[in-house]
Amino acid sequence: MTLRKNIVITGASSGLGEGMARLFAAKGRNLALAARRTERLDRLAGELKAAHPGIEVVVRQLDVNDHDQVFSVFKEFHQELGTLDRVIINAGIGKGQPIGSGRFDANKTTIETNLVAALAQAEAALEIFRARKAGHLVVVSSFASLRGMPGNTTAYAASKAGVATLAEGITADTYGTPIKVTTLLPGFIRSEMTEGVAAPLIASAERGAKSLVAAIEKERTRAYIPTLPWAPLSLVMRYLPLGLLRKVR
Template identity: 30%
Template sequence: MGRLQGKVVFITGASSGIGEACAREFAKEGAHLVLTARRLDRLEALKQELTQAHSDVQVLAAQLDVRDKIQIKNVVDSLPAPFKDVHVLVNNAGGAIGLDDLVDVSEEDIDFMLNTNVKGLVFVTQALVPGMIERQAGHVINVGSIAGKEAYSQGSIYCAAKHAVGAITKSLMIELVDTPVNVSCICPGLVDTEFSTVRFRGDKDKADNVYKGMQPLVAQDIAEIIVFTANRPPHVQIADLLVFPSAQAASKIVSRK
């Protein structure tokens, strides 16, 4: 039996991209899943796929906007018995809107990026970590970004949000050092998901141009690393991991053919 067999994994932003890929990879390990996102129809379809493919895996789909603290509390408080003891939290929900100079970023876009990437991550963590401490077992895995390690032009607010994720992760790790609860941050470079499509407000041509002439990472690449991180022995804590495609060396240093 694997270390994740029968453990409960709570994933935010599970309706697409890295979150969806994480659901598939954790299911392969026999973990039970709480899948959350704003798009419930996608979650239900994913739940059906996973339960059909893995007869030993239980899946709960719950509509959740991580920006809404009350909604988070309601979802966590209403988890039924098979899902109540969350062992792994994957804080994946996030995203960027726009690619603008700081002086041009709208308040609406600022609110979306800070509320989704920072406050939402904090709210979900606050809802689930006390239970991990009480049970003396658990793992918080935050999905960061190269944007949390290097600032770049026209990414000021998103970079600030992901720098905050890194700081929050480190602070939480220090606060939990006397407990068996582990904390990790996985920071991808260029990953071909819906991220760029959302950033460019649905403009697929602009989104595709981000990855033109190079082979980016895909969601499964990061999901496999997240599951590997969660699957370490309890005394092993992967604290901070930066992942690039081989054609990338920094946020804006990319080899294109």
């Protein structure tokens, strides 16, 4: 297995992004962390460097919907660390509303952030990987991407289905090369995005982050997070009748 020493994580200021950063830092990896909230990034970077003095941690303020900034920040990370070995596209939101409820703004923002901005990040990462003929792209999709979902999750599920398909296309395009691609499909994991969700199968933030990092380190092409119960449930989800699917929220 190739050691991926220098790792970019977007959406790293909280939730799963922060959790992954802490675990990779404990493994001795250098980190390039990006998010909109720089004060939280700076605090996290300070904690990680104090706990693991041998690593480098660089941070940048980044709104992934500013596509020019995505390219410039990734280039800056590449220059600061000398090279980039792995890019984790983690930044995303889940603020959709039922279609036709007058909240086109929320649904548009969800699609733009989770899909179009992910495309910008993938483009920026692959430019670097193609130039050095190596690298590992990780795309965080969602279990919700498996089907069209009702209510508040319609636009979210569509955006995550789009990003999963995007990642699969990149996987096919780079197949047989030293450039690897991993698509992650998390189920319910405790985070700011799932705050208030009372799902019986929701995993703790710690378990979620550990499952993500384990799948990333194995460089699996596609992984459900955590594997149990979401891998077996994916088989059920694909064939769930619409009458039952509409009850899934």
